[in-house]
Amino acid sequence: MLVIQMNIFMVLLLSLVAVHAFSKLPRRTHVEHRVFLALLVLTMLMLILEIFSVVLNSPAFIGFITVHKLVDTIGFTLTPLVPIFALLFIRAKTGSCKNINRKIVLWLGVPLFINTILSIGSFHFNWIFTITNENLYLRGPLWFASPLTSYFYYAANLLLLYKARNKFQREELFMLSLLILSPGVLSVFQLYFFVYLTLWNSIAIAVVVNYILIVQSQIKIDPLTRLGNRAAYDDQLEILSRKENLVLTVVNIDMDNFKTINDTYGHQEGDKVLKIFAGHIKEVFDGKGVSIRLGGDEFIVLVNENRKEIVETYIKSLKSSIKAYNENSGMPYQIKFSYGMAIFNSSYKDVHELVRYSDKLMYQEKNKRTNQSR
CATH class of the missing domain: 1.20.1070 (Rhopdopsin 7-helix transmembrane proteins)
Incomplete structure (x- = not known):
């Protein structure tokens, strides 16, 4: 009974x-x-x-x-x-x-x-x-x-x-x-x-x-893009820091001219752009790493790969995917992004240093693209 x-x-x-x-x-x-x-x-x-x-x-x-x-x-x-x-x-x-x-x-x-x-x-x-x-x-x-x-x-x-x-x-x-x-x-x-x-x-x-x-x-999922959020990012870094033979490539991604889209077409349109862009990131990197929205228009992907040519094919796929969307969206603006990529090796003290270097490369590219457009 x-x-x-x-x-x-x-x-x-x-x-x-x-x-x-x-x-x-x-x-x-x-x-x-x-x-x-x-x-x-x-x-x-x-x-x-x-x-x-x-x-x-x-x-x-x-x-x-x-x-x-x-x-x-x-x-x-x-x-x-x-x-x-x-x-x-x-x-x-x-x-x-x-x-x-x-x-x-x-x-x-x-x-x-x-x-x-x-x-x-x-x-x-x-x-x-x-x-x-x-x-x-x-x-x-x-x-x-x-x-x-x-x-x-x-x-x-x-x-x-x-x-x-x-x-x-x-x-x-x-x-x-x-x-x-x-x-x-x-x-x-x-x-x-x-x-x-x-x-x-x-x-x-x-x-x-x-x-x-x-x-x-x-709680670790960004409600807008359904990618990981800052809490998920902190957890992933903690997990990665415990690994001994770490295989990792960090890709920092930042959208270009997102503020202009927000100011010109409104925050609702800006949210739509973020969701679309996050969807393309997830489609390309799903199963290959963890995609995270750090905040605003900043994203980071922790890729389970240490071969540069492989990661570059992923980024090339993302670029092609975004280009195809821009050509068929019918919108007066285009989605663009800058990125920085760093591969973990013995020269880095830890994962945090790797992330900082990738972020630095991303901003260097972003500034270069901004100067070129001017």
């Missing part, structure tokens, strides 16, 4: 979180938000299935043996999807969802496929679980396949989190690890003692905690 009460409470809590998340989180432009919402809904579904499984596991409901089998079949089939969506969530937060190797996807899909076949087959052949004639749940001869599948994905999560540890702050690492460690540890007790524990409740708590982290991260 306690398990049922706790599950019902967590379903209600997750329902409130889901309503808030669907109304507040930008989903079109943020893959991690879509993945997180899928994880949230899936966790709610697993809690509901466990409620039915516990309730039906009794001779009092002997007339519902088929329903009991169906509930457990769905539950065992969906169980590995929770760590899989946690894995996708972590990848999305690292910005590497677009660069998933097909061979890796294939290997990750094999355990899920096997578990799905065994789970569905258990309905008739009692492979993973058995429902007795008294409507009681028992483990089948292949019951170990389901937990092994989940542990495989938990291990993949831990490996990914370890490799990406330098991309997160300590607080983020702790909260993301809850999605892996809490179900991983509790499932050991559940398997050993053969009882219903608060496994899905622990995952639900981890999901809620990570939603708090997501809401906090929204």
Whole structure:
């Protein structure tokens, strides 16, 4: 009864979180938000299935043996999807969802496929679980396949989190690890003692905690351009300063004659220009680095690259993109920008010195362009 009460409470809590998340989180432009919402809904579904499984596991409901089998079949089939969506969530937060190797996807899909076949087959052949004639749940001869599948994905999560540890702050690492460690540890007790524990409740708590982290991260997003803001910039520099073999190029960007556009056509038009320009920056550098609006018409991109020719192709793409927009916008003004680029190496004392030098180069170019126009 306690398990049922706790599950019902967590379903209600997750329902409130889901309503808030669907109304507040930008989903079109943020893959991690879509993945997180899928994880949230899936966790709610697993809690509901466990409620039915516990309730039906009794001779009092002997007339519902088929329903009991169906509930457990769905539950065992969906169980590995929770760590899989946690894995996708972590990848999305690292910005590497677009660069998933097909061979890796294939290997990750094999355990899920096997578990799905065994789970569905258990309905008739009692492979993973058995429902007795008294409507009681028992483990089948292949019951170990389901937990092994989940542990495989938990291990993949831990490996990914370890490799990406330098991309997160300590607080983020702790909260993301809850999605892996809490179900991983509790499932050991559940398997050993053969009882219903608060496994899905622990995952639900981890999901809620990570939603708090997501809401906090929204504070680090510029509301106008949807790029990172000054707080995100400070956090990124803190993360980068902890890296040992740092691969980084800083690109400082400043719009030319933005004040003239603001004064001539109004602040509303100026805001529109900022949003358009930020959109082009994000389109070019998405997945290649972190794009940030420092304030006003000043932007900075922290690029995960140390080859000058590669970064220059990115900037060339930005220039081409802006040029194409100017030619087709039909506006009486043109969007222009100046930039400074600096690549980290041993000659720089730290990341802050690199940023200062890049900013200096940007203003040198800006002054040069201003003198030329005069």
